[in-house]
Amino acid sequence: MTFPSLETRGLTIRFGGHIAVNNVSCSFRPGELTVIVGPNGAGKTTWFNLVSGQLTPSEGSILLRGEDITALAPSARAKRGIGRAFQLTNLFPGLSVFENVRLAVQAKRGTGPRLFRPAAAYREISEIARAHLETARLESVADLPAAALPHGDQRKLEVALLLAMEPEIFMFDEPTAGMSVDEAPVILELIDTIRKDSSKTVLLVEHKMDVVRALADRIIVLHNGEQVADGAPETVMASEIVREIYLGIPAGEAA
Amino acid sequence: MTDSELISAPASDPVRKGRMVVYAIALVIALALAFAPFLFQDVRSGQVAARICIFIVLAASYDLLIGYTGIVSFAHTMFFGMGAYGAAIALKNSGAHWSSVIAGGGLGVLCAAVLAVLIGILSLRVKAIFFAMVTLAAASVMLVLVSQFSDFTGGEDGIVYSSPNLFKPATKLLLGDDGKVLKIMGVSMDGKIAAYYFVFLSCLVLYWFLARIVRSPLGTVLEAIRENEMRAEAIGYRVVAYRTAVFMIAAIVAALAGVVWAVWLKYTGPESTLSFAIMIDILLMVVIGGMGTMVGAVIGATLMSIAQFFLKDLMEAAAGATSFLPLVPNLLNPDRWLLWLGILFILLVYFFPAGIAGTLMKKGAHK
Numbered sequence: 001m002t003f004p005s006l007e008t009r010g011l012t013i014r015f016g017g018h019i020a021v022n023n024v025s026c027s028f029r030p031g032e033l034t035v036i037v038g039p040n041g042a043g044k045t046t047w048f049n050l051v052s053g054q055l056t057p058s059e060g061s062i063l064l065r066g067e068d069i070t071a072l073a074p075s076a077r078a079k080r081g082i083g084r085a086f087q088l089t090n091l092f093p094g095l096s097v098f099e100n101v102r103l104a105v106q107a108k109r110g111t112g113p114r115l116f117r118p119a120a121a122y123r124e125i126s127e128i129a130r131a132h133l134e135t136a137r138l139e140s141v142a143d144l145p146a147a148a149l150p151h152g153d154q155r156k157l158e159v160a161l162l163l164a165m166e167p168e169i170f171m172f173d174e175p176t177a178g179m180s181v182d183e184a185p186v187i188l189e190l191i192d193t194i195r196k197d198s199s200k201t202v203l204l205v206e207h208k209m210d211v212v213r214a215l216a217d218r219i220i221v222l223h224n225g226e227q228v229a230d231g232a233p234e235t236v237m238a239s240e241i242v243r244e245i246y247l248g249i250p251a252g253e254a255a
Numbered sequence: 256m257t258d259s260e261l262i263s264a265p266a267s268d269p270v271r272k273g274r275m276v277v278y279a280i281a282l283v284i285a286l287a288l289a290f291a292p293f294l295f296q297d298v299r300s301g302q303v304a305a306r307i308c309i310f311i312v313l314a315a316s317y318d319l320l321i322g323y324t325g326i327v328s329f330a331h332t333m334f335f336g337m338g339a340y341g342a343a344i345a346l347k348n349s350g351a352h353w354s355s356v357i358a359g360g361g362l363g364v365l366c367a368a369v370l371a372v373l374i375g376i377l378s379l380r381v382k383a384i385f386f387a388m389v390t391l392a393a394a395s396v397m398l399v400l401v402s403q404f405s406d407f408t409g410g411e412d413g414i415v416y417s418s419p420n421l422f423k424p425a426t427k428l429l430l431g432d433d434g435k436v437l438k439i440m441g442v443s444m445d446g447k448i449a450a451y452y453f454v455f456l457s458c459l460v461l462y463w464f465l466a467r468i469v470r471s472p473l474g475t476v477l478e479a480i481r482e483n484e485m486r487a488e489a490i491g492y493r494v495v496a497y498r499t500a501v502f503m504i505a506a507i508v509a510a511l512a513g514v515v516w517a518v519w520l521k522y523t524g525p526e527s528t529l530s531f532a533i534m535i536d537i538l539l540m541v542v543i544g545g546m547g548t549m550v551g552a553v554i555g556a557t558l559m560s561i562a563q564f565f566l567k568d569l570m571e572a573a574a575g576a577t578s579f580l581p582l583v584p585n586l587l588n589p590d591r592w593l594l595w596l597g598i599l600f601i602l603l604v605y606f607f608p609a610g611i612a613g614t615l616m617k618k619g620a621h622k
């Protein structure tokens with residue numbers, strides 16, 4: 001059997017006495033989209049931070065294609081294919097939208113050792129960046145500083161940065177939060193496209209039930225930092241414990 | 256759409272106009288410096304022109320740290336001094352030869368680079384304020400060391416020495432028909448003019464180097480680190496490595512400027528290289544010119560040097576011209592020049608909150 005693309009083993013982090021993520025072990029395969037659900041404060045974002053490296057676990061380990069990456073810096077994990085979009089928009093506010101994306105492309109593609117060549121001379125990098133902007137429907141605001149964008153466009157840019165990283169593992173943390181009904185589909189269609197690529201692993205934190213139903217191949221439920229359910233969407237949504245602690249969906253609807 | 260169209264800022268009129276104004280000012284300064292020996296023939300003006308060249312490089316390399324990358328350091332004059340003392344000690348002890356400049360200056364620059372990397376690795380991971388404190392401590396230690404090892408450094412008095420023969424006033428670069436030194440537009444083609452153009456061209460090369468860096472892919476990464484260090488790391492840039500590298504580059508450039516300064520001045524002491532007064536000057540030049548705009552360094556360094564050197568003269572003239580009025584001549588008394596300099600700064604910061612170049616080019620309007 002081949003290695004899972006991503007695996008966490010006994011992942012735990014404590015903040016003082018508070019255990020935000022408690023002994024979470026799970027593994028993910030390419031071509032699979034896993035939705036992670038759980039009430040606010042369940043530890044979803046914290047678990048993401050552990051996987052992408054912004055936080056260091058108190059216990060446990062993270063494996064990428066079988067290789068232990070627990071000790072690696074976030075930049076090294078990004079280089080190895082872990083890509084992350086943030087729940088709270090986390091851009092380069094004073095740089096243009098185009099520069100934001102170009103930076104992510106440049107990080108992935110590299111520019112070689114020619115220190116003196118003007119950034120604008122790297123045509124391929126600029127073209128790829130522009131393509132990502134088009135995918136995220138941001139061409140028209142390419143020259144504006146990221147800080148000047150309305151919230152919905154900032155969310156799209158957040159996702160465009162993730163696309164530009166060309167990762168193996170895509171991690172979306174509530175990508176459509178606060179977006180209007182007519183903007184959200186752009187993001188969801190994008191995620192759906194990535195999902196259909198059998199070489200990519202997608203992790204998605206999402207609250208909206210219709211989105212979960214439409215996209216999930218699998219659902220993991222976190223509660224108080226613990227993993228309380230993991231399985232096929234129908235099974236998880238139908239389980240007693242999930243309805244009790246989180247979903248609050250009428251029994252009939254889950255079927 | 257072409258690359259340049261996409262990359263350049265939206266071509267709104269005030270921005271374009273501001274850009275034109277800024278580049279026009281910078282061009283005028285550059286031309287004035289390029290022809291300074293012919294335009295301003297008194298000794299003092301020559302001194303000011305050379306000082307402006309050096310301080311443009313110091314301010315620009317400091318801007319690479321504070322304006323582009325968001326690193327606050329108080330050790331810039333320390334690196335400047337290391338280059339200057341390296342060259343000065345060698346010129347004093349091994350004679351006024353180019354080999355002394357290269358060996359001594361080279362060693363000073365190398366030490367600056369190594370020290371920058373050490374400070375970078377040890378402390379760039381920590382909070383910005385702590386890093387600033389470390390640089391402050393290092394710079395203070397360096398000042399103490401220089402005054403302690405006075406056999407070597409001349410202590411508070413500094414070192415006086417000669418520069419290489421080429422720069423001696425008696426050196427004849429070009430001879431006229433009469434066998435005497437050739438004069439062009441009334442300026443003798445002697446060692447003094449060679450020394451000025453040594454300063455000007457060295458500084459031009461260093462400035463050009465810095466300007467290329469900020470336009471290169473590396474420059475954008477530095478801005479990304481300033482804007483959002485955490486995200487820069489998350490998309491795959493090793494922030495600590497980049498910060499250390501840029502700290503080292505700035506240190507090397509400052510040290511090289513120190514070597515040039517030492518050769519020009521034929522004197523190196525704490526007051527001319529290492530002092531915190533100079534550090535504050537550099538900081539003010541960057542702020543006045545505009546942080547994160549290489550061209551701002553040109554404007555800031557020029558404006559400030561001219562103010563420092565000529566404000567007194569200007570006030571004396573003004574006081575004389577207004578001597579028939581009550582009170583006014585008193586206020587314009589040259590002894591009060593520091594007061595006026597202070598007022599000038601406050602006005603500048605008030606009307607140009609992002610610095611002259613920064614405000615005119617509408618950069619840094621968003622924070």
Ligand SMILES: Nc1ncnc2c1ncn2[C@@H]1O[C@H](COP(=O)(O)OP(=O)(O)O)[C@@H](O)[C@H]1O
Pocket residue numbers: 015020038039040041042043044045046047
């Ligand atoms: N850096 C931190 N320091 C202290 N507590 C934290 C930190 N990060 C997260 N927490 C706590 O961990 C818990 C989980 O938070 P989070 O992962 O953001 O939840 P979710 O994303 O599921 O809504 C919360 O109780 C939060 O207060």
Ligand SMILES: [Mg+2]
Pocket residue numbers: 044045046087173
């Ligand atoms: Mg969260």
